[in-house]
Amino acid sequence: MSPLKLAIANKNYSSWSMRPWVLLTQAGIAFEEIQLKFSDAGGIPGIEPYSPTQQVPVLIVDGEPVWDSLAICEAVAEMYPGKQLWPAAARARQVARSVCAEMHAGFRELRDTMPMNIRASLPGRGMSPAVQRDIDRIVSIWESCRERFGGEGELLFGQFTIADAYYAPVATRFLTYAVALPATAQRYADALLALPAVQQWMAQARRETEFVRADEPYA
Numbered sequence: 001m002s003p004l005k006l007a008i009a010n011k012n013y014s015s016w017s018m019r020p021w022v023l024l025t026q027a028g029i030a031f032e033e034i035q036l037k038f039s040d041a042g043g044i045p046g047i048e049p050y051s052p053t054q055q056v057p058v059l060i061v062d063g064e065p066v067w068d069s070l071a072i073c074e075a076v077a078e079m080y081p082g083k084q085l086w087p088a089a090a091r092a093r094q095v096a097r098s099v100c101a102e103m104h105a106g107f108r109e110l111r112d113t114m115p116m117n118i119r120a121s122l123p124g125r126g127m128s129p130a131v132q133r134d135i136d137r138i139v140s141i142w143e144s145c146r147e148r149f150g151g152e153g154e155l156l157f158g159q160f161t162i163a164d165a166y167y168a169p170v171a172t173r174f175l176t177y178a179v180a181l182p183a184t185a186q187r188y189a190d191a192l193l194a195l196p197a198v199q200q201w202m203a204q205a206r207r208e209t210e211f212v213r214a215d216e217p218y219a
């Protein structure tokens with residue numbers, strides 16, 4: 001097998017890129033990073049040879065693209081069964097898959113009005129009743145997973161899984177927009193943000209200087 005390659009975009013802005021990058025990095029799976037950048041005119045120059053959708057993230061496995069973050073995470077979990085990237089117990093695994101799918105397809109209000117912007121501090125921006133509803137649902141997911149499956153660990157299913165990689169960009173948004181959380185949810189967000197892979201991504205995001213107008217509604 002040739003080395004995995006992961007094409008991503010700006011670490012400051014690209015929440016979909018963050019998920020598989022955090023998954024691979026936190027799990028200690030080697031990969032070559034291909035970092036492209038969003039163009040202010042829209043699109044991602046240089047993505048053409050990698051992705052049939054022209055979007056990031058895309059994982060290249062032996063020359064074959066795997067696109068869409070959820071498909072990438074599933075493929076990685078299948079390639080590295082020893083890493084236990086989904087919870088081992090069937091019931092926990094079902095819930096983990098469900099909360100990832102819910103993140104993947106939902107929380108549109110939060111995603112639209114609180115776009116990921118790691119290096120920015122935008123307390124209170126983007127808040128509305130609809131966004132608060134998304135936040136309340138996320139809090140209830142986090143509380144329920146922690147209570148039912150957290151065990152001795154600090155993460156949603158105790159040890160690190162794909163579900164944590166999936167919610168990492170949500171935790172960075174809560175930081176950027178200074179979203180107030182109940183204690184259990186805040187403890188989980190802190191544990192998630194403290195993961196070495198998340199710290200590494202955030203440090204690299206803060207060093208980026210590109211300004212992408214479409215991702216900066218409050219500038």
Ligand SMILES: N[C@@H](CCC(=O)N[C@@H](CS)C(=O)NCC(=O)O)C(=O)O
Nearest residue numbers: 014015016043055056057068069070
């Ligand atoms: N459902 C896709 C969403 C991917 C996506 O929206 N990627 C954005 C960046 S975070 C992108 O590539 N935008 C550039 C474009 O659409 O031209 C996934 O989970 O990978």
